[in-house]
Amino acid sequence: MATFRNRKNKWQARVQRKGQSCLSKSFLTLDDAKRWARIIESSIDKGSFTNQSLAERTTFKELIERYMAEVTPTMRGAKPDLIRLAAISRKSIAKLNLLALTPQRICEYRDLRLQEVAPATVI
Numbered sequence: 001m002a003t004f005r006n007r008k009n010k011w012q013a014r015v016q017r018k019g020q021s022c023l024s025k026s027f028l029t030l031d032d033a034k035r036w037a038r039i040i041e042s043s044i045d046k047g048s049f050t051n052q053s054l055a056e057r058t059t060f061k062e063l064i065e066r067y068m069a070e071v072t073p074t075m076r077g078a079k080p081d082l083i084r085l086a087a088i089s090r091k092s093i094a095k096l097n098l099l100a101l102t103p104q105r106i107c108e109y110r111d112l113r114l115q116e117v118a119p120a121t122v123i
Contacts, residue, residue, distance in 0.1 A: 002037035
């Protein structure tokens with residue numbers, strides 16, 4: 001069941017279903033909030049809903065840092081990988097959230113890297 005409330009000139013829609021975590025999102029208009037709630041409820045009912053809120057909140061940099069902390073230390077030759085990963089985490093692509101990290105964005109990053117370094121350097 002969706003509920004709506006007015007919060008500081010925005011409308012907050014909350015969808016809560018049994019067996020699912022509560023989802024909420026803010027909109028400028030009540031119509032937009034209702035439309036979003038219908039879409040979410042419909043996809044939950046069909047069983048096709050996937051919660052993407054964690055991917056929206058997590059940046060590529062956070063993912064790289066977690067990989068550097070948890071996975072890389074267990075690998076042989078971890079030091080060069082740590083250096084490469086740290087360099088990537090300083091680039092603009094690292095600021096993107098995981099939903100925005102599309103194949104097109106990765107290709108754009110690759111093309112920029114090819115302008116900076118030798119082609120053999122770009123993986």
